[in-house]
């Protein structure tokens with residue numbers, strides 16, 4: 001891990017620095033608000049879905065936390081996912097890297113049951129699961145921070161942290177005392193001690209602080225797997241650094257993270273493993289100890305591109 005000479009921090013402000021394809025459009029929709037009528041009721045590929053060996057052949061210390069085997073998803077004529085297999089273990093940070101339109105957001109929406117896969121299986125702690133919707137995934141401990149979801153500006157930091165999961169007192173009202181004191185603890189944990197005021201309206205937060213609060217929810221509500229979809233989009237270099245610190249802190253809590261990005265430098269900084277996705281297919285996977293610095297990771301990506309894989 002010696003290749004740090006060019007400074008990993010250079011590109012951290014902009015998620016759009018790598019392998020940019022200006023013709024590809026980013027999916028601007030939020031999982032919760034997306035119109036499900038765009039989904040095609042496809043059954044065609046079900047028969048072809050086969051268990052991928054990598055799910056079965058993981059570490060001796062039990063099954064992976066999450067295992068995907070041959071996940072397929074089609075939107076009309078677009079094959080957004082062509083059979084993606086991956087696994088992620090407890091406490092591990094995996095960078096899911098790919099260009100715009102590679103299928104990254106579709107993959108996470110399919111994991112948590114926003115979309116139903118047209119083929120393949122999902123395993124949670126070794127057991128095959130089907131999530132009908134993201135709430136079911138949340139119940140199991142999978143929390144997603146979507147790329148375009150913001151906090152509610154008019155609500156306080158504390159309310160935003162608890163959104164929809166507020167504890168109530170014996171009169172059935174929100175227990176503000178509890179959420180304020182717990183929020184202070186979370187602000188401490190995620191390194192936002194300086195905010196210091198759970199009652200601050202979220203509209204006063206910077207982009208990075210908002211992202212950190214969203215990640216803080218995962219810490220507070222004991223997620224086992226946190227999925228971050230391009231969490232540094234539109235953040236400055238400084239803000240990005242802060243959020244990356246929060247991501248690393250989350251790892252200390254043994255929370256697994258799927259970190260979605262198309263910025264290799266950010267990916268290299270936080271991840272233990274790298275999974276390249278291209279046009280709905282796995283284009284490469286590497287452990288961090290196989291990689292000699294961010295430029296080596298970039299070269300691997302370029303090699304894949306030159307070989308026509310990307």
Ligand SMILES: Nc1ncnc2c1ncn2[C@@H]1O[C@H](COP(=O)(O)OP(=O)(O)O)[C@@H](O)[C@H]1O
Pocket residue numbers: 025026027034038039075078080098099100101102103104105106107
């Ligand atoms: N709800 C949808 N309806 C139709 N096509 C979609 C939908 N969501 C994603 N796609 C298409 O699937 C492909 C993968 O998109 P997406 O998963 O958003 O990529 P990424 O997140 O890697 O940029 C793109 O071609 C995109 O246009």
Ligand SMILES: [Mg+2]
Pocket residue numbers: 026027104105106147229
């Ligand atoms: Mg996306």
